[in-house]
Amino acid sequence: MAERDEDRFLDDIAEAEAEVEASMADDGPEEQDEVETLRAERDALQDKFMRALADAENARKRAAKDRTEAENYGGSKLARDMLPVYDNMKRAVESVTDEQREVAGPMIEGIELTMRELIKVFEKHGIRVIDPQVGDRFDPQQHEAMFEAPLPGTKQGDIIQVSAQGFMLYDRILRPAQVGVSSFQS
Template structure:
């Protein structure tokens, strides 16, 4: 059996000493390496900034989708609210007495719809007659001169408006007083 070669400690010292000698680097090479280092550092910092911006953008998009993702469904539910409200508005006293259970069911359904709206950040805009017209929240359906009112006052409310968090889902539909004809 052959024994593995034994390396003398002196031979090892000579070999490692030869390997540790640094090659001569010219100032131009040093400058080129510094420039490359600076460019790589710059690219790295830009990549870090891009990654941070992408993270922030994804977070913002996620929050927006969470808050406003259901806005189409919410907008489609507004006519349901309108119809239930109208049904309750036109009931006479005779009908109320004859159909008490049915009307109670409609009232409970409307109340539950408003609770669901509230749970999802939908708030009803309910302007009153006499309030000032606000084009950010109201849609003027008509203008009419009405004695005893100022121009821009709401004289009739046809439909409530709705906000989803801070966005307008539907403006309140109102009639507005115009300047009285002289």
């Protein structure tokens, strides 16, 4: 829409300029000075108009970017606060023995279903798990080294233990994965 306004404005200027050129053929030096003054004024106004159009377009783009960021990252505090809930449910499910599963099977199954639903909600809102494995390379962009220890049979910088999974919110780290890293040098 702004391009159409700009094109119409430039067409109007070209028409006016053609009319002035045609009428100037018969004019004297005073009228030509006045025309030059008007042209300078026109050029200044045209420059202001073009700058105003550019500013309006930049403001529109900035507002669209801000709106997208607010939609994607506005709930990051709530998401970060939900991570301990996920951690506790995961620990609860992992700590269940076969004997406990026999006695309280339906309750444990309910906890597992609730945890799966929480993961689905996370995925729906752009939250994904960072799940490093023992033997993976340490990546400071996604992992937080909780300790460093020499472990034979590993290379320096290999993950030797995973303490907690990490989480990403779209392309941003919500929480880095907490890992132990090998400092063994052969």
